[in-house]
Amino acid sequence: MITPAKLFLLTFISIITIYIIVFGQVKTFEMIKAEYLFILALIPISFALLFFKYKLKEYELINFNKNNTFSLKATIGFFIIFQIVDYFYEDGWIGMISQWFLYWIMGVIALLLLETINHFKNYQLIYKKR
Numbered sequence: 001m002i003t004p005a006k007l008f009l010l011t012f013i014s015i016i017t018i019y020i021i022v023f024g025q026v027k028t029f030e031m032i033k034a035e036y037l038f039i040l041a042l043i044p045i046s047f048a049l050l051f052f053k054y055k056l057k058e059y060e061l062i063n064f065n066k067n068n069t070f071s072l073k074a075t076i077g078f079f080i081i082f083q084i085v086d087y088f089y090e091d092g093w094i095g096m097i098s099q100w101f102l103y104w105i106m107g108v109i110a111l112l113l114l115e116t117i118n119h120f121k122n123y124q125l126i127y128k129k130r
Helices: 004-023 025-034 036-055 072-089 093-097 100-128
Strands: none
Touching: 004 025, 004 093, 004 100, 025 036, 036 100, 072 093
Protein backbone atom coordinates (compact mmCIF):
# COMPACT_ATOMS: atom_id res chain seq x y z
CA MET A 1 0.00 0.00 0.00
CA ILE A 2 1.29 3.44 -0.84
CA THR A 3 1.59 5.73 2.15
CA PRO A 4 1.09 9.51 2.00
CA ALA A 5 4.82 10.01 2.63
CA LYS A 6 5.74 7.82 -0.35
CA LEU A 7 3.09 9.51 -2.48
CA PHE A 8 4.43 12.97 -1.61
CA LEU A 9 7.99 11.87 -2.44
CA LEU A 10 6.88 10.38 -5.77
CA THR A 11 4.90 13.50 -6.69
CA PHE A 12 7.80 15.76 -5.67
CA ILE A 13 10.17 13.89 -7.98
CA SER A 14 7.58 14.02 -10.77
CA ILE A 15 6.96 17.76 -10.34
CA ILE A 16 10.66 18.63 -10.30
CA THR A 17 11.28 16.43 -13.35
CA ILE A 18 8.47 18.07 -15.33
CA TYR A 19 9.59 21.54 -14.21
CA ILE A 20 13.16 20.92 -15.37
CA ILE A 21 11.96 19.56 -18.71
CA VAL A 22 9.49 22.40 -19.33
CA PHE A 23 11.17 25.38 -17.64
CA GLY A 24 14.86 24.45 -17.37
CA GLN A 25 16.99 24.38 -14.23
CA VAL A 26 17.29 28.13 -13.67
CA LYS A 27 13.57 28.86 -13.96
CA THR A 28 12.72 25.80 -11.83
CA PHE A 29 15.03 27.01 -9.07
CA GLU A 30 13.52 30.50 -9.26
CA MET A 31 9.99 29.13 -9.00
CA ILE A 32 10.87 27.02 -5.97
CA LYS A 33 12.73 29.93 -4.39
CA ALA A 34 9.65 32.14 -4.86
CA GLU A 35 7.72 29.86 -2.50
CA TYR A 36 10.23 30.27 0.33
CA LEU A 37 7.66 31.47 2.88
CA PHE A 38 5.60 28.32 2.46
CA ILE A 39 8.75 26.21 2.68
CA LEU A 40 9.78 28.05 5.86
CA ALA A 41 6.35 27.33 7.35
CA LEU A 42 7.28 23.65 7.31
CA ILE A 43 10.03 24.22 9.88
CA PRO A 44 7.96 25.13 12.98
CA ILE A 45 5.29 22.57 12.09
CA SER A 46 7.98 19.89 11.78
CA PHE A 47 9.55 20.90 15.11
CA ALA A 48 6.17 20.71 16.83
CA LEU A 49 5.54 17.26 15.37
CA LEU A 50 9.00 16.04 16.40
CA PHE A 51 8.43 17.40 19.93
CA PHE A 52 5.17 15.49 20.32
CA LYS A 53 6.63 12.34 18.77
CA TYR A 54 9.52 12.51 21.26
CA LYS A 55 7.18 13.04 24.23
CA LEU A 56 4.86 10.22 23.14
CA LYS A 57 7.40 7.66 21.97
CA GLU A 58 6.62 5.30 24.87
CA TYR A 59 2.84 5.42 24.50
CA GLU A 60 0.36 3.77 22.20
CA LEU A 61 -1.33 6.49 20.17
CA ILE A 62 -4.94 6.85 19.15
CA ASN A 63 -5.45 7.80 15.52
CA PHE A 64 -7.89 10.70 15.71
CA ASN A 65 -7.45 11.25 11.95
CA LYS A 66 -8.83 7.87 10.85
CA ASN A 67 -12.15 9.47 9.88
CA ASN A 68 -10.51 12.48 8.22
CA THR A 69 -9.44 10.92 4.97
CA PHE A 70 -10.20 11.92 1.42
CA SER A 71 -10.80 9.28 -1.15
CA LEU A 72 -8.55 9.15 -4.17
CA LYS A 73 -11.53 10.11 -6.36
CA ALA A 74 -12.19 13.26 -4.29
CA THR A 75 -8.52 14.21 -4.36
CA ILE A 76 -8.30 13.79 -8.13
CA GLY A 77 -11.56 15.71 -8.53
CA PHE A 78 -10.24 18.67 -6.52
CA PHE A 79 -6.98 18.58 -8.47
CA ILE A 80 -8.80 18.62 -11.83
CA ILE A 81 -11.01 21.54 -10.74
CA PHE A 82 -7.96 23.53 -9.63
CA GLN A 83 -6.17 22.70 -12.88
CA ILE A 84 -9.07 23.93 -15.00
CA VAL A 85 -9.27 27.16 -13.00
CA ASP A 86 -5.48 27.63 -13.20
CA TYR A 87 -5.49 26.97 -16.93
CA PHE A 88 -7.84 29.91 -17.50
CA TYR A 89 -6.50 32.29 -14.84
CA GLU A 90 -2.78 31.55 -15.12
CA ASP A 91 -2.44 31.97 -18.91
CA GLY A 92 -2.63 28.41 -20.16
CA TRP A 93 -0.59 25.28 -19.77
CA ILE A 94 2.64 26.88 -18.51
CA GLY A 95 0.83 28.92 -15.86
CA MET A 96 -1.15 25.87 -14.81
CA ILE A 97 1.83 23.63 -14.17
CA SER A 98 3.71 26.45 -12.47
CA GLN A 99 1.20 26.11 -9.60
CA TRP A 100 1.94 22.43 -8.98
CA PHE A 101 4.79 23.06 -6.55
CA LEU A 102 2.61 25.41 -4.49
CA TYR A 103 -0.10 22.72 -4.31
CA TRP A 104 2.53 20.18 -3.27
CA ILE A 105 3.81 22.42 -0.48
CA MET A 106 0.25 23.05 0.73
CA GLY A 107 -0.36 19.29 0.75
CA VAL A 108 2.75 18.68 2.84
CA ILE A 109 1.72 21.45 5.25
CA ALA A 110 -1.77 19.92 5.56
CA LEU A 111 -0.34 16.43 6.15
CA LEU A 112 2.07 17.69 8.81
CA LEU A 113 -0.66 19.73 10.50
CA LEU A 114 -2.98 16.72 10.66
CA GLU A 115 -0.23 14.58 12.17
CA THR A 116 0.75 17.32 14.63
CA ILE A 117 -2.85 17.81 15.75
CA ASN A 118 -3.25 14.05 16.18
CA HIS A 119 -0.13 13.90 18.34
CA PHE A 120 -1.23 16.98 20.29
CA LYS A 121 -4.60 15.38 21.08
CA ASN A 122 -2.80 12.24 22.27
CA TYR A 123 -0.44 14.39 24.33
CA GLN A 124 -3.38 16.14 26.00
CA LEU A 125 -5.13 12.83 26.64
CA ILE A 126 -2.08 11.15 28.16
CA TYR A 127 -0.79 14.05 30.24
CA LYS A 128 -4.24 15.01 31.61
CA LYS A 129 -4.46 11.53 33.15
CA ARG A 130 -1.43 12.25 35.32
